[in-house]
Amino acid sequence: MHAMNLLQVFSHSSALAANKKRLHYCPQCGERFIQTTLQQFERQRCERCDFVHYLNPNPGVTVIVKSPDGKVLIGLRAENARYGGKWCLPGGYVEYEESFIATAHREVREETGLALRIEGVVNVVSNHLDDQHHTMVVVLMGQAAGGKQHPGDDLTALQWIDRDLHLGVNYAFEADQRILDCYFAGNIKMLPIDGRAEKRWPAP
Ligand SMILES: [Zn+2]
Structure with missing residues (x-):
């Protein structure tokens, strides 16, 4: 198990x-x-x-989707996708016409089929993934709130994991792994999302 610090910077390539x-x-x-x-x-x-x-950098969101018993939903990236064959939290890039909150609802729906009830912001990370991709990602947490679960977009499978399963997962992104290290260690604090923000630009 890695350190439980909620790290904010992941650099796998240089400013070059x-x-x-x-x-x-x-x-x-x-x-x-x-x-x-x-x-x-x-x-x-x-x-x-x-x-x-x-x-x-490109702004994005990633979402810890929890079940009532504390498991977390992760998805397997398609073989032909970037970082294919590895697992990740649902998420994606913020489109110009939407808020990061709307992005979270849209991406979770597209990738998992589920509706999302967002609870809060748990972290923001800078991520120099490689020489082509530098993202700045808002990490949100929420509960699945209905819908029919099925993998979509670039994901080919979904799995609910507990702490034991988490330790054996091959993650596409170091940030996801570290965030879930903290989650399963019970070391997550949340900045709540204002209910009014959910209703804006555009409504989920
Ligand atoms: Zn010019």
């Missing part, structure tokens, strides 16, 4: 991964970009239209 995200031409006007340094980071700027290609 940003090199892979460079663009050569301005997406706004087509001019060739010049390199520039902005707030100490190397970025590209267009001399014709002043467009700057900022680089930011």
